[in-house]
Amino acid sequence: MTALAHSATEGRNTARSLFWILGAIAFSGLVACTAVGPVTPVPTPRVPTDNLRLVAVLTPAPSVPGDPNAGRQIFVTQACPSCHTLRGVQASGVIGPNLTNITLRPTLGGGAIQNTPENLARWIKNAPSVKPGIAMPAFESLTDQQVRDLAAFLYSVPYNVQ
Numbered sequence: 001m002t003a004l005a006h007s008a009t010e011g012r013n014t015a016r017s018l019f020w021i022l023g024a025i026a027f028s029g030l031v032a033c034t035a036v037g038p039v040t041p042v043p044t045p046r047v048p049t050d051n052l053r054l055v056a057v058l059t060p061a062p063s064v065p066g067d068p069n070a071g072r073q074i075f076v077t078q079a080c081p082s083c084h085t086l087r088g089v090q091a092s093g094v095i096g097p098n099l100t101n102i103t104l105r106p107t108l109g110g111g112a113i114q115n116t117p118e119n120l121a122r123w124i125k126n127a128p129s130v131k132p133g134i135a136m137p138a139f140e141s142l143t144d145q146q147v148r149d150l151a152a153f154l155y156s157v158p159y160n161v162q
């Protein structure tokens with residue numbers, strides 16, 4: 001065999017092995033892909049903080065009658081959030097005052113009555129009877145227990161991390 005013919009054979013052999021190597025890489029890539037399956041991007045779960053807060057068990061304020069957890073449910077299912085903002089639940093109304101930490105104020109309705117758990121329940125049940133002419137409707141359909149629960153909920157707000 002001449003030197004030329006020899007190197008030509010060698011070239012062919014190299015090309016052939018290169019073909020097999022590349023083929024093997026491509027094949028193992030294919031196997032790996034089918035083994036793993038199609039890669040579906042998994043979105044980072046968004047923590048629905050407001051909803052988490054809605055299921056978190058609330059610490060009641062000391063010596064306030066009523067159930068703050070029941071009160072929270074009543075608050076979000078009644079019309080309260082359409083007029084009031086309250087941090088920690090989905091309530092962003094602006095017709096009435098912001099009720100976050102309302103219980104830390106000395107009076108209700110801008111001095112209309114002293115702020116106590118009983119007066120807060122009374123206010124919620126029938127605010128226009130306490131301060132006539134205001135834009136907050138009476139909630140006569142709520143039971144005494146329900147308005148007490150609402151008051152207990154508002155009183156619990158400063159005792160719960162938001």
Ligand code: HEC
Nearest residue numbers: 078079080083095096097107108109110124134135136137
């Ligand atoms: C249609 C609008 C509206 C709805 C619905 C409403 N409110 Fe009000 N609320 C007001 C307005 C307006 C005031 C301010 C009254 C004033 O002092 O002039 C107010 C005042 C209050 C206050 C006293 C705030 C303060 O700063 O003294 C509390 C407590 C309150 N609302 C609780 C509630 C709760 C609980 C609900 C649901 C059961 C509710 N409100 C539903 C409009 C509303």
